[in-house]
Amino acid sequence: MRREGEAYHGKLIILSVLKLETTEAPRFGLVTSRRVGGAVLRNRVRRRLREILRQAQREIVRGVWLVLIARPSAAMAEFAALREDWTRLARRSSILAESCS
Numbered sequence: 001m002r003r004e005g006e007a008y009h010g011k012l013i014i015l016s017v018l019k020l021e022t023t024e025a026p027r028f029g030l031v032t033s034r035r036v037g038g039a040v041l042r043n044r045v046r047r048r049l050r051e052i053l054r055q056a057q058r059e060i061v062r063g064v065w066l067v068l069i070a071r072p073s074a075a076m077a078e079f080a081a082l083r084e085d086w087t088r089l090a091r092r093s094s095i096l097a098e099s100c101s
Contacts, residue, residue, distance in 0.1 A: 005065070008089045012077050013049070014069040015089040026060045026095075028053050029067040037075040045070045048079050052086050059096050066095070 005018035030049050032042040049068050060066075074082060090096050 006093065008093050010071075010085040010089045012071055012074040012082055012085040013089065014071065015086070015093060016067040016069070017093045017095055018065040019095075020063045020065065022063045025062060026057065027065045029065075031067060031069040032074075033070075035072050036070050037072070041075040042070075045074050045082075048082050049086075051079075052083050056086070056090065056096075060090070061095055061097055064095050 005016050008015045008017070030046050032045050034042070036042050036045055049070065053066075053068070068086075077085075
């Protein structure tokens with residue numbers, strides 16, 4: 001995916017997008033390395049990112065694979081800041097449906 005897709009860098013997360021020639025539902029992956037923090041912090045960041053994706057899943061166009069990579073700064077970020085970073089990157093990558101932009 002890294003060679004074929006595109007990456008969009010934010011302050012808290014990196015969004016990697018692979019657009020496919022299909023109409024299947026979007027697929028998601030989350031990466032939180034040890035650089036983010038201990039297990040408790042990494043799990044908190046993963047839960048928050050999963051919730052952001054759950055809320056946005058109807059707005060995301062079909063036929064894309066997404067990987068969200070948490071930066072170390074995401075560990076201390078508020079949920080609203082993570083959601084704002086996600087929204088900015090999603091709009092920049094053109095993965096949101098036209099009616100939602």
